[in-house]
Amino acid sequence: MIKLKITTLAAMFAALPAAAISDTFQATVVAGHPPVFRWVQMVDQAFAPAVATNLEGTGHSVEFQGLYGGAIAGVGEELEAVEAGLAEIGICQSLFDPAKLAVHNVTYYTPFVSDDARLVSDLMDEILSTDARMQQPFEDNGVVYLGAPVAIDDYLLMTNFPVESLADLEGRKIGAPGAALNWLSGTGAVGVSGNLTTYYNELGSGVFDGVIVFASAALPGKLHEVAPYITRMGLGAQYAGSLCANADWWAGLPSEVQEAMLAAADTTADWYLDALEGAVEGAFATMGDQGATIIEASAELRQAWAAGMDNAAKAWAEELDANGQSGTEILSLYMETMRANGATPLRDWDKE
Numbered sequence: 001m002i003k004l005k006i007t008t009l010a011a012m013f014a015a016l017p018a019a020a021i022s023d024t025f026q027a028t029v030v031a032g033h034p035p036v037f038r039w040v041q042m043v044d045q046a047f048a049p050a051v052a053t054n055l056e057g058t059g060h061s062v063e064f065q066g067l068y069g070g071a072i073a074g075v076g077e078e079l080e081a082v083e084a085g086l087a088e089i090g091i092c093q094s095l096f097d098p099a100k101l102a103v104h105n106v107t108y109y110t111p112f113v114s115d116d117a118r119l120v121s122d123l124m125d126e127i128l129s130t131d132a133r134m135q136q137p138f139e140d141n142g143v144v145y146l147g148a149p150v151a152i153d154d155y156l157l158m159t160n161f162p163v164e165s166l167a168d169l170e171g172r173k174i175g176a177p178g179a180a181l182n183w184l185s186g187t188g189a190v191g192v193s194g195n196l197t198t199y200y201n202e203l204g205s206g207v208f209d210g211v212i213v214f215a216s217a218a219l220p221g222k223l224h225e226v227a228p229y230i231t232r233m234g235l236g237a238q239y240a241g242s243l244c245a246n247a248d249w250w251a252g253l254p255s256e257v258q259e260a261m262l263a264a265a266d267t268t269a270d271w272y273l274d275a276l277e278g279a280v281e282g283a284f285a286t287m288g289d290q291g292a293t294i295i296e297a298s299a300e301l302r303q304a305w306a307a308g309m310d311n312a313a314k315a316w317a318e319e320l321d322a323n324g325q326s327g328t329e330i331l332s333l334y335m336e337t338m339r340a341n342g343a344t345p346l347r348d349w350d351k352e
Contacts, residue, residue, distance in 0.1 A: 024061045025257060027249075030087035031068045032075030032096075033197060036220045038275055039091060039150040039241075040068050046271035047148065047243070050264035058256045064089075075195050079244065083142040088249045091150065092143065093241035095178040096195065101137050102316075103325050104128070106334045107238045108179035109313040111155070112306045112346035113338055117237040118273050121151035123337055124239040125269065131333075133326045144250045146243040147265030151273060152214050153280050155180070155235035158227035159210030160203065162293070166304055175199055175211040179312070183212060183235060186308030196221055203227050216276055219283035224292040230284075233297045233305065243268070306346040313349035 031040045048064045055061055067073075073081035076096030081087045094104035107113075107120060114120065128134050128145050138145050157163060159172070169187045175194035176184060184191040189210075194202060196217055202208045203226035210227055212235065218224060243265055250258065288294050313331055320327025328350075335350040 023059050024063060025253065026063050026065070027088040028065045028067055028072075028086075030071075030073045030078050030081045030090040031066070032070050032073055032078055032093070033091075034069035035066070037196065037217055038272060038279070040066075042148060042268050042272045042275075043089075043091070043243075046268040047264050050267040051260050054260035054263050055257065058260070060254060060257050060260075062257065062261075070197075075197060078241075079141055079143065082244055082246050085246055085249070087246070089146070089243060089245045090143075091241055092244040093150070095180075095238075095240040098178060100141050101241075103134060103137060103320055103327060103330055104239070104241075105179050105316075106313075106330050107236070108240075109182065109316045110331070110335065110345070110349045111180075111183050111235045111309075112302065113236050113335070113349075114343035114345075115154035115234055115237050116343070117151040117153050117276060119338070119341055119343070120237045120239055121149045121269060121273060123334070123341070124151075125149050125242075127330075127333065128242065131330075133330060136325075138244060139247075142247045143244040144247050146245055146261060148243045148268040148272065150240045150242060151276065152238040152240050153216050153276055154237050155183075155212055155214050155233070156218075157210060157231040157233045157235075158213055158218060158223055159229045159231070160227050161209065162229050163210075163231045165301065166308070172209040173207065175202060175208040177212075179316075180212050180235075182312035183309065185310040185312070187305060199223055200226060215283040215287075216279045219279075219286055224287040224290060228292045230287065230292050230294045231297050232294065234302055303346060309347075311347075311349060311352050314352060317350075 029043050033040050035041055043066055051062050072086055076093060078090035079092040079097050079100060082090040082092065094101035095108060098105055125147060135145065166187050169189040172189045173192050174184055174189045175192050177195050181191040181193060192208060199211050200221055200223060213223060284294060317327035317331040332350045
């Protein structure tokens with residue numbers, strides 16, 4: 001009787017679809033930054049719970065394991081880790097992977113356009129989801145765009161010296177991420193490549209005299225302790241990356257799981273933006289209470305900075321054009337859409 005029961009059960013399981021048996025899927029999520037930053041926190045606090053909610057009643061579930069802070073991939077190495085299958089999902093950062101995701105960096109070549117992070121996020125999500133020119137880099141690197149754009153609040157200048165004019169920047173070493181180094185052209189400052197994981201130590205040790213950064217990360221990074229002069233320069237909100245998944249792993253998921261993750265990415269984008277907008281002014285208030293000197297840059301200072309810059313956007317677009325990546329078209333699309341939605345750029349980078 002026992003033998004017959006076992007045989008019968010074995011036959012029943014053999015007849016079931018594979019998805020019905022393997023209803024729990026494993027997903028390692030990789031991020032080079034540590035979870036002190038909101039774009040890493042969003043995975044555990046918003047994305048994973050939303051996936052679980054969306055999968056209720058489907059018979060499927062996903063178990064997520066977050067490996068953050070460079071555990072298996074440093075900042076800018078997330079895309080490669082996902083492509084290689086070391087992780088199923090990653091926060092793929094175009095800002096720090098310009099060789100592979102160059103066309104996605106359009107916002108970082110167009111400063112002084114808008115301080116509205118939600119506007120930047122919504123536009124980038126739309127074109128990354130629907131525009132073949134923007135999807136191609138994902139396809140070329142074996143990943144799929146999930147969503148949840150990492151929008152960055154308005155960039156500012158933090159220094160260990162007061163800034164009243166561009167002359168104050170002459171010869172100063174200023175750290176900046178990726179393409180944002182171009183923003184320092186014409187200022188007299190010496191741009192040095194860097195990122196949030198190293199800024200505090202570099203400022204504290206005198207490697208940098210200041211950094212280009214944003215308030216929502218400056219506070220958790222405690223940058224005001226080593227760069228207490230904060231100039232709200234209005235360099236603009238930006239797009240830095242998004243969630244992406246290994247294409248082969250993604251193709252093997254049931255449609256219900258795929259749909260649950262895409263919907264969860266939309267939920268995560270809303271969570272992220274709500275949290276971001278709520279944190280920015282709080283960050284300024286806290287840093288001010290803790291001794292930082294915060295000033296609003298004058299219109300004249302902002303205009304002088306913008307006017308003195310090289311048009312790196314034009315050079316970037318032309319280089320992409322030469323490589324068959326439609327840089328000029330994407331630059332025009334981004335700028336025209338931003339203007340149509342109320343942005344007033346200090347320079348029309350696409351028209352010069």
